[in-house]
Amino acid sequence: MFSRLREDITSIIQKDPAARNAWEVITCYPGFQAIVMHRCAHWFWLRGFKWLGRFTSHVARVLTGIEIHPGATLGRRVFIDHGFGVVIGETAEVGDDCTIYQGVTLGGTSLSRGTKRHPTLEPGVIVGAGAKVLGGFTIGAGAKIGSNSVVVKPVPAGATAVGNPAHVVKKEGAQSEAGAAQLFSAYGVTQNSDDPISKVLHKLIDHAVSQQEQIEKLTQAVSHAGIRCDNPDMKDKIDPKQINILVD
Incomplete structure (x- = not known):
């Protein structure tokens, strides 16, 4: 558990130049606090303590302004920056090293119980502020969702989706895996990425x-x-x- 906490703190310091040290992240970053509380809520949920999981999630929402359903699956080093107004649904899956900004909704468009209603974010996805990703489809690894975009269909790996409804712009040029891992685009904004x-x-x-x-x-x-x-x-x-x- 402590190794995952250290990973989270290190990832936040790397991605946010405003983060000065670990103590500041622990005490002043609601995204970090919400993820820690979600892990407790998810533990309860998986072991059949459904109400306790929902109540823990509710307390986290009151304290941080971030609502993560206890059934949602979050990977390692997920960074929720600022975070206020973020909503992550029950069947959502967020991969390792994903970054989610304030006002983002990972929502569902179906009322059917027991089905995959919410999106899956593969590793390294960046979702800009105010974006809505609605449906049980997959956002490919390393994809970027521009701020205030409304995504209602899959996005290929390494692509950028912008607009309402979102239009996909495929990444130009090949890039090594090492280079892709070091690339970070705040709020899903990439250089020279005009609206398609x-x-x-x-x-x-x-x-x-x-x-x-x-x-x-x-x-x-x-x-x-x-x-x-x-x-x-x-x-x-x-x-x-x-x-x-x-x-x-």
């Missing part, structure tokens, strides 16, 4: 501008051939810079 919808819109705008230029060239060629063509209204021309600013 905006990327598609930018491509459509560029395509429309290219077509506009081709039409102008064809119109000029037809006019030189002696065929009369009405000149297009210059006011209706697409201004790519103006539209791209609106899309960004």
Whole structure:
């Protein structure tokens, strides 16, 4: 037990530059306190003391603002940062080295008892503040869920999901396992990770501008051939810079 506590404290100090020492983590980090209390509640739950497990979970919620059902499974070195408003459902599974920020919900969309209703987070997943992961599917290892995203379908390993509903952006380029283990993106934010919808819109705008230029060239060629063509209204021309600013 004490080895797992040391792991948790070390992981928090590594991931949070505001954490100065172990005593500060133990006394001032509600995420750490909630996980310790959850382990007690989970122990009761697995041994048939259901009410005692739920009551321990309830006390933890009152003290920390974090609600973890005693039936949920949490791995090693899970870090709940800030934590207020985090809700983790009964059949949720959180893998080793996952990071969850405030306001996150790992929720279920089914009322069927005895079924897998809540998501599974594989090792190394980062879930940004306010994100909602709803359903009994799997978020792949090392995936990142952007802040305030609403995820309702599986996310591949190493990918980033952003938006409402969330759109998946696959990670560009291969990366070694050692490099992936050292990579940490606070709040699920990655460098140069544009919204996939905006990327598609930018491509459509560029395509429309290219077509506009081709039409102008064809119109000029037809006019030189002696065929009369009405000149297009210059006011209706697409201004790519103006539209791209609106899309960004």
